[in-house]
Amino acid sequence: xxxxxxxxxxxxxxxxxxxxxxxxxxxxxxxxxxxxxxxxxxxxxxxxxxxxxxxxxxxxxxxxxxxxxxxxxxxxxxxxxxxxxxxxxxxxxxxxxxxxxxxxxxxxxxxxx
Amino acid sequence: xxxxxxxxxxxxxxxxxxxxxxxxxxxxxxxxxxxxxxxxxxxxxxxxxxxxxxxxxxxxxxxxxxxxxxxxxxxxxxxxxxxxxxxxxxxxxxxxxxxxxxxxxxxxxxxx
Numbered sequence: 763x764x765x766x767x768x769x770x771x772x773x774x775x776x777x778x779x780x781x782x783x784x785x786x787x788x789x790x791x792x793x794x795x796x797x798x799x800x801x802x803x804x805x806x807x808x809x810x811x812x813x814x815x816x817x818x819x820x821x822x823x824x825x826x827x828x829x830x831x832x833x834x835x836x837x838x839x840x841x842x843x844x845x846x847x848x849x850x851x852x853x854x855x856x857x858x859x860x861x862x863x864x865x866x867x868x869x870x871x872x873x874x875x
Numbered sequence: 876x877x878x879x880x881x882x883x884x885x886x887x888x889x890x891x892x893x894x895x896x897x898x899x900x901x902x903x904x905x906x907x908x909x910x911x912x913x914x915x916x917x918x919x920x921x922x923x924x925x926x927x928x929x930x931x932x933x934x935x936x937x938x939x940x941x942x943x944x945x946x947x948x949x950x951x952x953x954x955x956x957x958x959x960x961x962x963x964x965x966x967x968x969x970x971x972x973x974x975x976x977x978x979x980x981x982x983x984x985x986x987x
Contacts, residue, residue, distance in 0.1 A: 805979035852918050861907040861968050864975055866918030
């Protein structure tokens with residue numbers, strides 16, 4: 763069966779510090795991968811998605827970036843965090859092809875202080 | 876621009892009764908709709924979906940209804956149980972798209 767791992771579960775970082783969140787998927791090949799953010803009182807906002815290694819699409823301009831160095835690894839990064847980057851970050855995967863449900867990891871609670 | 880809207884931020888229902896969660900969308904290109912359930916500090920879990928070629932889909936206690944002309948869908952939970960207390964998100968895919976658009980969620984509380 764497929765599993766998705768996301769870490770760390772919680773993170774407190776000062777403003778201006780770098781960020782690296784990692785997500786890996788097991789039990790499937792060539793998945794679509796996604797990073798979402800849930801800010802307080804808001805819905806789930808798509809940040810990045812990837813349909814293959816090295817292929818990243820950004821949905822929202824921001825100071826975050828994403829990379830997919832391996833088929834089942836997706837990394838969310840920032841060089842300098844802002845206070846507004848605080849939120850709940852979720853990684854997800856779906857099967858290739860249209861209209862596949864997304865399967866989410868347990869998320870990372872990021873607090874920028 | 877919020878293309879998937881859940882206008883009720885919260886809903887309280889008694890155990891055993893029906894819970895009805897509503898969702899509206901604005902983009903006529905959406906053709907596949909999903910409902911997710913989310914507990915605090917966890918990722919959302921997929922509940923049920925419906926294609927635009929259907930108007931109803933059932934899975935156990937969960938039924939999703941789609942009214943394309945009104946751009947409206949709803950999730951019915953019958954009978955509601957305390958364990959159903961969670962935030963429910965409506966989501967939609969545009970045809971030939973990868974970006975799943977989510978609503979802001981409705982917090983359901985099922986009281987004993």
